[in-house]
Amino acid sequence: MSVRAKKHLGQHFLTDESIAEQIADILSEKGYENVLEIGPGMGMMTKYLLQKKYTTHVIEIDDESVEYLQAHYLHLGPRIYGKDFLKIDLNDVFKDQQFAIIGNFPYNISSQIVFRTIDFRALIPEFGGMFQKEVAQRICAAPGSKTYGIISVLTQAYYDTEYLFTVPPTVFNPPPKVDSGVMIMKRKKDLFLPVSDKLFKQVVKTAFGQRRKMMRSSLKSLNLSDELRAQDIFNKRPEQVSVEGFIELTALIEKDGISNQ
Numbered sequence: 253m254s255v256r257a258k259k260h261l262g263q264h265f266l267t268d269e270s271i272a273e274q275i276a277d278i279l280s281e282k283g284y285e286n287v288l289e290i291g292p293g294m295g296m297m298t299k300y301l302l303q304k305k306y307t308t309h310v311i312e313i314d315d316e317s318v319e320y321l322q323a324h325y326l327h328l329g330p331r332i333y334g335k336d337f338l339k340i341d342l343n344d345v346f347k348d349q350q351f352a353i354i355g356n357f358p359y360n361i362s363s364q365i366v367f368r369t370i371d372f373r374a375l376i377p378e379f380g381g382m383f384q385k386e387v388a389q390r391i392c393a394a395p396g397s398k399t400y401g402i403i404s405v406l407t408q409a410y411y412d413t414e415y416l417f418t419v420p421p422t423v424f425n426p427p428p429k430v431d432s433g434v435m436i437m438k439r440k441k442d443l444f445l446p447v448s449d450k451l452f453k454q455v456v457k458t459a460f461g462q463r464r465k466m467m468r469s470s471l472k473s474l475n476l477s478d479e480l481r482a483q484d485i486f487n488k489r490p491e492q493v494s495v496e497g498f499i500e501l502t503a504l505i506e507k508d509g510i511s512n513q
């Protein structure tokens with residue numbers, strides 16, 4: 253008996269053992285003793301994770317897959333969580349222990365998975381796995397590239413990212429319509445930015461809201477002083493501004509706000 257693929261849960265099961273093993277191998281295994289696999293499905297990758305020295309936990313939203321895992325992976329036992337990754341409080345599961353995340357992720361909630369990881373970054377030194385190729389490329393994109401955008405900047409503020417390899421639709425059942433991409437993120441030394449997270453996010457989102465325009469016009473709604481807007485960075489388009497550039501800009505805006513009061 254195997255699990256029937258459900259489209260609304262983004263289920264595309266890997267059928268290629270060597271790809272499953274290659275993805276299971278991307279983690280460095282340094283700095284944590286626990287790994288959480290998101291969306292194990294029928295455990296195609298889980299069996300390779302279980303051969304590693306860390307303790308594997310899995311979280312799976314689909315009841316049918318959970319039953320399959322309970323029947324076939326007895327030693328996972330209490331470490332199978334039949335829950336929604338986007339809703340679970342990771343502190344409850346891991347207390348204050350560091351853990352890595354891995355998965356052949358459900359593509360319909362890719363960015364939400366990444367943003368939730370960023371929210372819980374104090375616990376998560378490493379995150380790696382497979383997304384729709386374009387999403388993996390966006391997460392890892394450098395400034396100046398066409399795919400560089402909100403998710404690139406917001407992720408790279410906290411994690412160093414690296415695109416690893418591309419996987420074709422033919423190794424899935426059912427095959428997705430798109431290529432897939434495997435990538436890895438490693439947490440930076442500083443957990444916190446030297447500026448307000450909230451303002452940083454607002455600046456990045458507002459800037460890329462109008463991607464083709466110069467920062468001068470796309471950031472108009474923030475009501476910045478003329479003095480600040482005379483700075484060089486305002487003559488750039490958001491896709492030309494580095495992560496550090498956005499952080500420096502946020503610091504200037506914070507100061508500007510204080511001097512405007």
Ligand code: SAH
Nearest residue numbers: 264265266291292293313314336337356358
């Ligand atoms: N890792 C398996 C399955 C990948 S498909 C393989 O490679 O074969 C993605 C999996 O994520 C599915 O099993 C789906 O049920 C699960 N999933 C979807 N949304 C989820 C969520 N919010 N939380 C946890 N698992 C989820």
